Amino acid sequence: MSKGKKLRDDLQRALLPDERVLWSGEPYRGLIFRPIEAFLIPFSLLWAGFAVFWNFSVWSADQDAAALPFKLFGLPFLVVGLYVTFGRFFIDVWLRRRLQYAVTNRRILIYKKGGTATSKSVDIRHLPSIELSERSDGSGSIRFGQPASLFSGQNFGLWQPTFDATAQFLRIPNVRFVYELIHKQTER
Incomplete structure (x- = not known):
């Protein structure tokens, strides 16, 4: 069984009853250089x-x-x-290789496989602000909520995006499609 298949199976186990996956994906695997x-x-x-x-x-x-x-x-x-x-x-890079993202009919899911598997979810009907960052190649990131203040002591994500306390899909392909899918789900 491939690593990607195993990760998707683990994500399936994180679903709630009557929840179905509308989109799933993984972040970019290489080095990410941000404007900061x-x-x-x-x-x-x-x-x-x-x-x-x-x-x-x-x-x-x-x-x-x-x-x-x-x-x-x-x-x-x-x-x-x-x-x-x-x-x-x-x-x-190492942490992003262990991430799986999903948009379901009920939630936004961020699943991390590892020694202790963890998942972060946001109710799709009660999403905080959604911020889209799109690159010229169509990839990009979606942030669910405001970033922590630089002076709050909770913004280590400034140095390393995978440690950001704000839920986000980091550098996914076809980000505009996922962004629009999320907006359609929030309207229902």
Whole structure:
């Protein structure tokens, strides 16, 4: 059984009685660069560059064992710098490979397969605002609700879209069709 078939079977088990799937799909599998990356990439390069410089300077200097806490202080900054510069892209790709999306006659479903399978659903009759972002190739994203404020402490999705607290279909093909299908369901 293929991975895609297994994921679809798992999604079927998440359905409620009398619920039927009108559309299902998966997000884009490759790297996603969003407009915000024009800010995030230079910032992450500065952060990581300083963290590498700091750690190299401290660890290569002649110091005694008493300076060990000072040396260890820079390591978390180095780890964060490497994550925001490179790691977040690869973790995002890895997480999106485990996602399955569905529009049913009753809900919007986002199903994530993994060690602990999770699903997020939004009642289609009580959808918050719907935001469509469409690319020239017809793919795009649909966000169900407003993004968290930058200063709320809940917007890690700024750095990594799969961690966004707001339910969304990330970079799906033929996004306009799915968007219109959702609107037709909300009118019923």
